[in-house]
Amino acid sequence: MEDVAKLAGVSMKSVSNVIHNYTHVSVGMRTRVQQAIDELGYRPNVLGRRLVTGRTGMLTLAFSDVSLPYFSELARVVSSEAGRRGYRLLLEQTDGTLEGERAVVSSSESGLVDGVIFQPSIMSTIEIAQHRQDDPLVLLGEGAAPLSVDHVMIDNTRAAEDATSHLISSGRRRIGFVGQEDIKQSATSSQRLIGYQQALERAGIRVDSSLLMASHAISSQDAAVAVSRALDRGVKFDGLVCRDDLAAIGALRALQERGLSVPGDVAVIGWDNIAMAACTYPSLSTVAPDTKQLAVVALDMLEERIAGYAGLGRHRLVDYALVLRESAP
Amino acid sequence: MEDVAKLAGVSMKSVSNVIHNYTHVSVGMRTRVQQAIDELGYRPNVLGRRLVTGRTGMLTLAFSDVSLPYFSELARVVSSEAGRRGYRLLLEQTDGTLEGERAVVSSSESGLVDGVIFQPSIMSTIEIAQHRQDDPLVLLGEGAAPLSVDHVMIDNTRAAEDATSHLISSGRRRIGFVGQEDIKQSATSSQRLIGYQQALERAGIRVDSSLLMASHAISSQDAAVAVSRALDRGVKFDGLVCRDDLAAIGALRALQERGLSVPGDVAVIGWDNIAMAACTYPSLSTVAPDTKQLAVVALDMLEERIAGYAGLGRHRLVDYALVLRESAP
DNA sequence: AATCAGACTTACAGCGCTGTAAATTTTTCC
DNA sequence: GGAAAAATTTACAGCGCTGTAAGTCTGATT
Numbered sequence: 001m002e003d004v005a006k007l008a009g010v011s012m013k014s015v016s017n018v019i020h021n022y023t024h025v026s027v028g029m030r031t032r033v034q035q036a037i038d039e040l041g042y043r044p045n046v047l048g049r050r051l052v053t054g055r056t057g058m059l060t061l062a063f064s065d066v067s068l069p070y071f072s073e074l075a076r077v078v079s080s081e082a083g084r085r086g087y088r089l090l091l092e093q094t095d096g097t098l099e100g101e102r103a104v105v106s107s108s109e110s111g112l113v114d115g116v117i118f119q120p121s122i123m124s125t126i127e128i129a130q131h132r133q134d135d136p137l138v139l140l141g142e143g144a145a146p147l148s149v150d151h152v153m154i155d156n157t158r159a160a161e162d163a164t165s166h167l168i169s170s171g172r173r174r175i176g177f178v179g180q181e182d183i184k185q186s187a188t189s190s191q192r193l194i195g196y197q198q199a200l201e202r203a204g205i206r207v208d209s210s211l212l213m214a215s216h217a218i219s220s221q222d223a224a225v226a227v228s229r230a231l232d233r234g235v236k237f238d239g240l241v242c243r244d245d246l247a248a249i250g251a252l253r254a255l256q257e258r259g260l261s262v263p264g265d266v267a268v269i270g271w272d273n274i275a276m277a278a279c280t281y282p283s284l285s286t287v288a289p290d291t292k293q294l295a296v297v298a299l300d301m302l303e304e305r306i307a308g309y310a311g312l313g314r315h316r317l318v319d320y321a322l323v324l325r326e327s328a329p
Numbered sequence: 330m331e332d333v334a335k336l337a338g339v340s341m342k343s344v345s346n347v348i349h350n351y352t353h354v355s356v357g358m359r360t361r362v363q364q365a366i367d368e369l370g371y372r373p374n375v376l377g378r379r380l381v382t383g384r385t386g387m388l389t390l391a392f393s394d395v396s397l398p399y400f401s402e403l404a405r406v407v408s409s410e411a412g413r414r415g416y417r418l419l420l421e422q423t424d425g426t427l428e429g430e431r432a433v434v435s436s437s438e439s440g441l442v443d444g445v446i447f448q449p450s451i452m453s454t455i456e457i458a459q460h461r462q463d464d465p466l467v468l469l470g471e472g473a474a475p476l477s478v479d480h481v482m483i484d485n486t487r488a489a490e491d492a493t494s495h496l497i498s499s500g501r502r503r504i505g506f507v508g509q510e511d512i513k514q515s516a517t518s519s520q521r522l523i524g525y526q527q528a529l530e531r532a533g534i535r536v537d538s539s540l541l542m543a544s545h546a547i548s549s550q551d552a553a554v555a556v557s558r559a560l561d562r563g564v565k566f567d568g569l570v571c572r573d574d575l576a577a578i579g580a581l582r583a584l585q586e587r588g589l590s591v592p593g594d595v596a597v598i599g600w601d602n603i604a605m606a607a608c609t610y611p612s613l614s615t616v617a618p619d620t621k622q623l624a625v626v627a628l629d630m631l632e633e634r635i636a637g638y639a640g641l642g643r644h645r646l647v648d649y650a651l652v653l654r655e656s657a658p
Numbered sequence: 659a660a661t662c663a664g665a666c667t668t669a670c671a672g673c674g675c676t677g678t679a680a681a682t683t684t685t686t687c688c
Numbered sequence: 689g690g691a692a693a694a695a696t697t698t699a700c701a702g703c704g705c706t707g708t709a710a711g712t713c714t715g716a717t718t
């Protein structure tokens with residue numbers, strides 16, 4: 001930068017002004033400096049700027065695993081929306097480990113990013129509250145969030161109730177639930193299970209625990225195994241509410257392997273509305289969270305925090321819709 | 330940091346030494362400083378460090394769209410491997426636009442990241458060579474790469490040949506190709522098409538252009554439409570080589586909608602071995618690039634560049650395997 | 659012509675940290 | 689016991705940039 005200033009015969013600050021096209025810069029100055037920049041191939045170094053401004057223009061987006069379609073599609077939406085606001089996105093994967101999640105909430109270094117958007121998998125409210133630094137933070141997802149932290153989610157219980165009621169209203173009576181974790185259930189799964197049970201109870205259908213088909217991990221494969229096992233045990237059902245679309249896709253496969261027809265014999269409803277849901281055969285009915293709105297609300301709140309807002313945690317719900325396709329029309 | 334130094338009664342440099350646990354630090358010093366750090370809740374600011382070291386510890390991973398399963402799974406692998414080496418990953422999406430790709434190759438600012446891993450979609454060798462700054466860069470994927478830039482890929486042509494030959498050897502004779510772009514074909518698609526044609530020719534099968542089912546975009550939906558249209562036109566085929574697993578999944582759907590059996594009537598083979606490929610019904614045979622190796626090789630080369638290696642571009646091939654599942658056993 | 663507001667430009671300090679080289683302390687060796 | 693070697697610690701400069709306050713210059717106003 002000094003070289004540019006020298007070549008243009010002006011001060012470094014003027015070069016800076018030109019780069020940031022500050023209002024009060026004469027045309028002569030602008031062209032002269034630009035010429036020097038071009039001639040020297042000068043590229044401003046963001047490190048210096050960041051040190052003095054204290055801002056990095058970067059946000060962390062953290063969750064367990066980008067390769068899960070819901071998260072990769074979320075990453076796309078958040079990245080676009082963040083880009084529109086002038087932020088770049090740092091991707092952080094926790095692999096669903098406590099260690100990984102702690103690292104997100106209590107990084108030992110400061111100044112890495114301006115804020116963090118984090119969807120915890122297993123960390124509890126208390127742990128988050130205990131470990132967190134006072135960097136701007138917005139939580140995503142279903143875990144009950146600490147009072148002091150902003151939080152965005154959809155109403156999982158109600159959505160699960162809607163999905164289940166939809167199956168009930170299409171005449172299904174023996175409705176199973178597929179894909180919740182078998183060992184330590186995530187908050188996501190619990191809330192969806194609660195909604196599922198509420199819908200059944202409200203319809204006067206007895207909840208039957210043999211219809212709960214837990215999966216070892218969040219994956220189609222494990223869900224397929226779970227459904228297969230249930231079928232092996234002779235469990236009968238005519239509808240399946242799935243924890244997510246991956247589980248639903250696994251369920252589809254397990255059913256089709258047995259020659260069961262979907263939705264003829266069994267109606268299936270998924271969750272997340274991942275892109276693939278439209279292209280399975282049969283295509284998947286699913287709960288579609290409004291991820292665009294999710295990203296917008298989360299970034300709005302995060303930017304307010306970055307700007308200095310220091311009030312208590314705000315908790316926002318975003319919309320969802322039941323998208324009806326072939327698997328549960 | 331100054332406060333910590335003052336409280337511990339030592340110099341700032343000693344605090345720095347403790348933080349980076351430099352070898353020659355006495356135990357007394359270490360505990361005294363650590364105590365001061367804990368007492369003040371001090372967190373070193375990376376901005377200062379970066380400015381003086383000139384290193385950011387971050388890499389950009391750039392491609393068109395994280396929500397495409399191949400890319401999200403690649404991102405996961407690269408992120409893990411980069412993490413192991415002490416780098417964080419900045420995600421950059423180009424949306425497959427020239428504008429977006431230019432921004433990756435010729436960022437107007439320096440110091441943002443230590444290096445870039447980039448899978449171009451449409452930028453040509455020449456454009457890349459013209460626009461690129463001299464930041465460390467490794468290219469991924471099939472486009473012919475500029476001589477001066479490092480590059481990793483699998484041998485697409487040969488893999489496509491293998492995949493096609495596999496169908497031929499299982500007795501298929503009318504083999505289509507699904508999912509290449511209909512307007513401007515990417516290098517990826519062209520190479521795969523070439524391999525497909527070579528395999529046919531070598532087997533003495535005439536290439537029939539009515540068996541080429543181009544897709545509007547890289548998606549299952551568009552591939553399904555392409556296959557449906559071909560079926561509408563009365564095109565007959567008993568095998569499909571798909572540009573990628575998304576196209577294959579679309580093809581599966583189109584075939585199943587018509588009541589065609591896979592692999593009975595038509596064998597289908599995909600590409601990428603995305604996680605979903607194991608859970609479709611029937612599950613997908615597919616070309617599986619060794620993405621782990623891809624990530625390792627790319628990061629090895631990038632780290633060499635970061636360390637100052639300035640030789641000509643190196644071009645490396647990584648392994649792939651034909652994973653045979655139900656759709657083309 | 660003197661004055662002055664406004665437009666434009668600059669000098670300078672300092673953001674938070676680490677590399678360097680030099681200073682200090684401790685240990686080792688005759 | 690004293691010199692040399694090794695271990696530990698320190699002072700200081702400066703990474704590249706921008707905020708601030710203090711200029712300089714223009715044209716307009718009285």
